Amino acid sequence: MPTDVILDVDTGVDDALALLLAATSEELNLLAVTCVHGNVTLDQVVPNTLNVLAAAGRDDVPVVPGADRPLKEPPRHARGVHGSNGLGGLELAPSARAPESEHAVAYLRRRILEAERPVTLVPLAPLTNIAALLTDHPEVRANIERIAFMGGAIGSGNASAAAEFNVRQDPEAADIVVQSGLPTLMYGLEVFGQVRLTRAEAETLAGSGNGAATLAGRLLLSRMDAFNRDASGLGDAGCVASVIDPGALETATHPVRVELDGTWTRGETVVDQRPAATASREEPWQPPMNASIEVATDVEAARYARLFIDTVSR
Ligand code: RIB
Ligand code: CA
Numbered sequence: 001m002p003t004d005v006i007l008d009v010d011t012g013v014d015d016a017l018a019l020l021l022a023a024t025s026e027e028l029n030l031l032a033v034t035c036v037h038g039n040v041t042l043d044q045v046v047p048n049t050l051n052v053l054a055a056a057g058r059d060d061v062p063v064v065p066g067a068d069r070p071l072k073e074p075p076r077h078a079r080g081v082h083g084s085n086g087l088g089g090l091e092l093a094p095s096a097r098a099p100e101s102e103h104a105v106a107y108l109r110r111r112i113l114e115a116e117r118p119v120t121l122v123p124l125a126p127l128t129n130i131a132a133l134l135t136d137h138p139e140v141r142a143n144i145e146r147i148a149f150m151g152g153a154i155g156s157g158n159a160s161a162a163a164e165f166n167v168r169q170d171p172e173a174a175d176i177v178v179q180s181g182l183p184t185l186m187y188g189l190e191v192f193g194q195v196r197l198t199r200a201e202a203e204t205l206a207g208s209g210n211g212a213a214t215l216a217g218r219l220l221l222s223r224m225d226a227f228n229r230d231a232s233g234l235g236d237a238g239c240v241a242s243v244i245d246p247g248a249l250e251t252a253t254h255p256v257r258v259e260l261d262g263t264w265t266r267g268e269t270v271v272d273q274r275p276a277a278t279a280s281r282e283e284p285w286q287p288p289m290n291a292s293i294e295v296a297t298d299v300e301a302a303r304y305a306r307l308f309i310d311t312v313s314r
Pocket of ligand 1: 010012013014015038039124125126150158164165166235236
């Protein structure tokens with residue numbers, strides 16, 4: 001039985017790779033894709049998402065616009081990583097269809113409440129939509145199977161020394177999600193950066209003649225050429241792969257909170273790896289961290305790379 005999933009994206013290059021994997025996987029039932037500010041503005045994320053799904057032959061998947069800014073700060077974008085249009089400068093054939101007119105949070109509430117089976121949420125972007133959903137509509141919790149989000153880091157960040165981009169873009173939203181108490185996987189930078197394809201693999205995909213595979217190869221090659229590399233990461237697509245094949249991921253269960261202050265640390269995911277006894281010691285130097293979540297610690301990277309190639313090439 002395929003897993004019912006909804007992706008939340010800020011389509012950028014690696015979100016596009018994640019969309020291509022989710023759109024072509026027989027192990028997933030892609031119910032919808034919600035959009036949020038992040039790598040580029042929401043106004044760019046929405047057409048990017050429509051066009052990527054069109055390239056994969058999946059115009060049946062609703063695309064739903066959501067938050068165009070974080071809960072507290074103005075948005076910052078990552079065009080240096082994803083190119084000015086968010087898709088590595090690739091010009092995709094424009095989709096003929098429009099996004100849904102409903103706001104992503106209302107849409108998520110309705111789709112989750114009416115779902116016949118609990119839904120797996122796969123946020124691959126700043127968590128503004130998901131935080132609003134959990135805060136404003138707690139009734140959806142009973143029909144959410146789990147949340148597998150790309151974000152955070154046990155160690156160093158990428159947006160700053162301490163913070164990963166999706167969490168740094170909206171720390172308040174991320175803190176709401178990591179302490180929700182729902183079954184949650186944090187697919188952070190420690191695994192995010194390991195799953196990569198070589199130039200040869202990307203060239204094979206680009207020359208395949210298959211819509212999804214060809215676009216995947218072109219996106220990967222655009223980043224290799226932009227940064228003069230002979231390999232490029234699958235990024236967000238690895239988080240989707242972890243929903244398809246969780247056995248390739250090593251995880252540990254820890255309390256996690258997000259630092260909301262701190263000149264140097266705002267947006268840091270603070271992962272409490274201390275033994276439970278220590279963490280619960282009286283007179284703590286910090287308040288209790290509450291919910292524990294699954295934190296990805298390692299990945300069989302080649303297994304996810306193979307999964308990606310085989311799936312988008314179907
Ligand atoms: O830090 C990496 C994350 O930020 C990825 O999801 C990338 O697409 C950007 O959203
Ligand atoms: Ca993303």
